[in-house]
Amino acid sequence: MKSQRIVLASRPAGEATALNFRLETVDTPPLAEGQVLVRNHWLSLDPYMRMRMNDMKSYAPPVAVGAVMVGGTAGEVVESRHPDFRAGDTVVAQGGWQEMSVLDAAQKGVLRKVDTSRVPLPAYLGAVGMPGVTAWVGLVHFIEPKAGETIVVDAASGAVGGIVGQLAKARGCRAVGLAGGPDKCAYVKEELGFDACIDYKAHRDFASLAAALDAAAPGGVDGLFENVGGLILDVVLSRMNAFGRITLCGMISGYDGQPMPITNPRLLLTQRLRLQGFIVSEHMHLWPQALKELGEGVAGGRLKYRETVAQGLASAPGAFLGLLKGRNFGKQLVKLT
Amino acid sequence: MKSQRIVLASRPAGEATALNFRLETVDTPPLAEGQVLVRNHWLSLDPYMRMRMNDMKSYAPPVAVGAVMVGGTAGEVVESRHPDFRAGDTVVAQGGWQEMSVLDAAQKGVLRKVDTSRVPLPAYLGAVGMPGVTAWVGLVHFIEPKAGETIVVDAASGAVGGIVGQLAKARGCRAVGLAGGPDKCAYVKEELGFDACIDYKAHRDFASLAAALDAAAPGGVDGLFENVGGLILDVVLSRMNAFGRITLCGMISGYDGQPMPITNPRLLLTQRLRLQGFIVSEHMHLWPQALKELGEGVAGGRLKYRETVAQGLASAPGAFLGLLKGRNFGKQLVKLT
Numbered sequence: 001m002k003s004q005r006i007v008l009a010s011r012p013a014g015e016a017t018a019l020n021f022r023l024e025t026v027d028t029p030p031l032a033e034g035q036v037l038v039r040n041h042w043l044s045l046d047p048y049m050r051m052r053m054n055d056m057k058s059y060a061p062p063v064a065v066g067a068v069m070v071g072g073t074a075g076e077v078v079e080s081r082h083p084d085f086r087a088g089d090t091v092v093a094q095g096g097w098q099e100m101s102v103l104d105a106a107q108k109g110v111l112r113k114v115d116t117s118r119v120p121l122p123a124y125l126g127a128v129g130m131p132g133v134t135a136w137v138g139l140v141h142f143i144e145p146k147a148g149e150t151i152v153v154d155a156a157s158g159a160v161g162g163i164v165g166q167l168a169k170a171r172g173c174r175a176v177g178l179a180g181g182p183d184k185c186a187y188v189k190e191e192l193g194f195d196a197c198i199d200y201k202a203h204r205d206f207a208s209l210a211a212a213l214d215a216a217a218p219g220g221v222d223g224l225f226e227n228v229g230g231l232i233l234d235v236v237l238s239r240m241n242a243f244g245r246i247t248l249c250g251m252i253s254g255y256d257g258q259p260m261p262i263t264n265p266r267l268l269l270t271q272r273l274r275l276q277g278f279i280v281s282e283h284m285h286l287w288p289q290a291l292k293e294l295g296e297g298v299a300g301g302r303l304k305y306r307e308t309v310a311q312g313l314a315s316a317p318g319a320f321l322g323l324l325k326g327r328n329f330g331k332q333l334v335k336l337t
Numbered sequence: 338m339k340s341q342r343i344v345l346a347s348r349p350a351g352e353a354t355a356l357n358f359r360l361e362t363v364d365t366p367p368l369a370e371g372q373v374l375v376r377n378h379w380l381s382l383d384p385y386m387r388m389r390m391n392d393m394k395s396y397a398p399p400v401a402v403g404a405v406m407v408g409g410t411a412g413e414v415v416e417s418r419h420p421d422f423r424a425g426d427t428v429v430a431q432g433g434w435q436e437m438s439v440l441d442a443a444q445k446g447v448l449r450k451v452d453t454s455r456v457p458l459p460a461y462l463g464a465v466g467m468p469g470v471t472a473w474v475g476l477v478h479f480i481e482p483k484a485g486e487t488i489v490v491d492a493a494s495g496a497v498g499g500i501v502g503q504l505a506k507a508r509g510c511r512a513v514g515l516a517g518g519p520d521k522c523a524y525v526k527e528e529l530g531f532d533a534c535i536d537y538k539a540h541r542d543f544a545s546l547a548a549a550l551d552a553a554a555p556g557g558v559d560g561l562f563e564n565v566g567g568l569i570l571d572v573v574l575s576r577m578n579a580f581g582r583i584t585l586c587g588m589i590s591g592y593d594g595q596p597m598p599i600t601n602p603r604l605l606l607t608q609r610l611r612l613q614g615f616i617v618s619e620h621m622h623l624w625p626q627a628l629k630e631l632g633e634g635v636a637g638g639r640l641k642y643r644e645t646v647a648q649g650l651a652s653a654p655g656a657f658l659g660l661l662k663g664r665n666f667g668k669q670l671v672k673l674t
Contacts, residue, residue: 051607059579059609229603248602248606249606250606251602251603259600259601260602260603261598261599261600261601261602263596263598264596264597265566265570265598266566266588266597268585268612269585269588269614270395272396272613272614272616272619273613273614274611274613274614275611275612276609276610276611277606277607277609277610278609
């Protein structure tokens with residue numbers, strides 16, 4: 001059986017471009033014992049993939065040049081040589097940027113069955129998947145929000161940020177988002193129910209962004225869920241209350257290799273702040289609790305999210321590059337079937 | 338009764354100078370009910386005092402211009418109108434830069450009796466006092482060292498840093514210090530028993546300091562007790578192992594207002610580090626446990642420290658300015674009697 005896949009053609013020098021990717025057509029290999037063949041219906045595009053394109057020290061090895069780009073997928077089992085799976089099962093998987101994936105079902109975290117009776121299949125790549133659990137772990141486990149506190153999250157209309165604010169609201173906090181442009185900000189406030197949202201594109205320097213934050217968070221900031229870094233981190237840091245908590249989930253503003261210092265780390269000391277970097281896959285014991293709250297929230301209609309869908313595997317590089325520039329709205333998916 | 342005191346004459350513009358201090362002779366006021374008059378034998382000089390000279394947002398209010406400089410003291414009760422104290426008691430107190438102090442004994446943390454039978458009085462301002470407890474809280478409570486890990490501390494010959502390394506060694510860790518000059522480094526290694534000590538004055542740029550750290554900590558760094566900031570923090574950060582812990586206790590390199598960014602905070606994310614700023618006076622519940630280990634260590638001769646003693650109150654400003662430049666060796670004290 002022929003199918004398509006996208007490999008890393010070359011490493012980016014600075015900004016990633018479409019030339020760093022290559023579309024290939026390959027034969028699906030026969031299954032070995034314990035393997036499962038999955039037809040991927042949906043591919044998830046996420047900012048972390050940009051870091052995996054670089055050959056640098058990080059929490060996960062880089063994607064090799066010539067190898068299939070990594071990525072979460074949702075789809076259907078076509079053929080199985082593992083007793084836990086059979087043809088027709090709906091699954092989420094680490095399927096990569098390809099139409100068909102051969103997966104070792106016994107390998108941890110690679111493949112799991114999901115129930116699509118109350119949660120739509122692509123939501124398992126967003127609100128009820130890795131991005132949603134990332135929001136939950138960073139907020140609930142690391143920031144430890146208390147009712148009445150103010151929580152700030154950037155990339156607030158995105159797959160992670162949108163969930164962070166809604167989970168914070170459910171815990172009695174004031175939720176303040178940052179997003180790019182008036183449409184995203186309106187969505188964050190009106191649809192997601194944040195108390196305030198700052199259009200960072202309208203505030204390009206420290207003084208302007210700080211004034212906007214002072215208006216949105218008049219009592220200062222107790223928790224920061226950081227996806228972006230750079231100027232936003234500097235500004236929010238300057239408004240942190242004593243004993244505030246910062247969780248570093250992403251630093252998308254520096255993924256192309258730009259310098260991105262924390263200008264005034266003295267504040268970490270004088271405000272007695274805690275800052276924690278984390279990777280959601282290293283906190284597997286928290287996933288069941290997180291997925292329970294997230295799944296019930298989506299099934300019950302309380303937890304809202306938006307998806308941007310690109311059509312066909314060939315559109316994945318362009319959609320991914322747009323994601324890095326904030327051109328998507330909500331969770332970026334690729335529909336493969 | 339006449340006595341001398343030193344007040345903040347003016348706020349520093351950049352680097353502090355002797356002109357920011359003024360020596361005054363005053364009359365000791367009569368005691369009110371609940372007050373105690375103490376003759377201070379020893380004044381402690383500590384880096385945090387530099388921050389209190391600035392009018393800026395921090396964990397404690399600045400010293401008012403014209404007010405007595407804050408500081409820990411050790412001395413003897415001369416007169417008491419509080420039932421818990423009587424003339425002749427040896428005490429440590431928040432007595433300030435002055436020969437005689439009138440203290441409200443009921444105010445928390447202001448005055449306590451100490452036993453000098455096994456621990457010398459000035460040690461209660463160092464290894465068995467605020468600096469020692471700072472070392473204990475930062476290392477034991479925040480860094481949470483495990484046997485076999487590598488712990489780095491800067492200002493390693495100082496009152497805090499010297500204790501950090503010895504407590505780390507007692508917990509089965511590799512202790513690596515940074516100190517200024519070959520004499521201090523020899524002391525840190527040979528007298529305090531650190532595994533290695535780097536003379537930061539011999540390594541003024543990133544590459545040179547990083548190479549020295551690689552030699553001293555070939556397995557990378559698991560815990561950093563940070564007193565200095567700036568280049569040292571940047572270099573150690575680049576050598577942190579996954580899940581490392583950094584405790585920010587001081588940033589003496591920036592106390593004059595110099596910019597002191599963290600150049601590459603992306604490492605906090607990719608190495609999943611935890612960074613925590615803290616102030617020892619906000620962790621009073623840990624003091625008894627810390628003082629027990631520290632007091633027993635000093636009484637038993639296991640815990641070592643060194644003191645630099647300036648003679649007479651008038652010498653305090655010069656000694657303090659020297660401390661900020663690292664001219665002291667070990668704990669800086671002023672002998673007032």
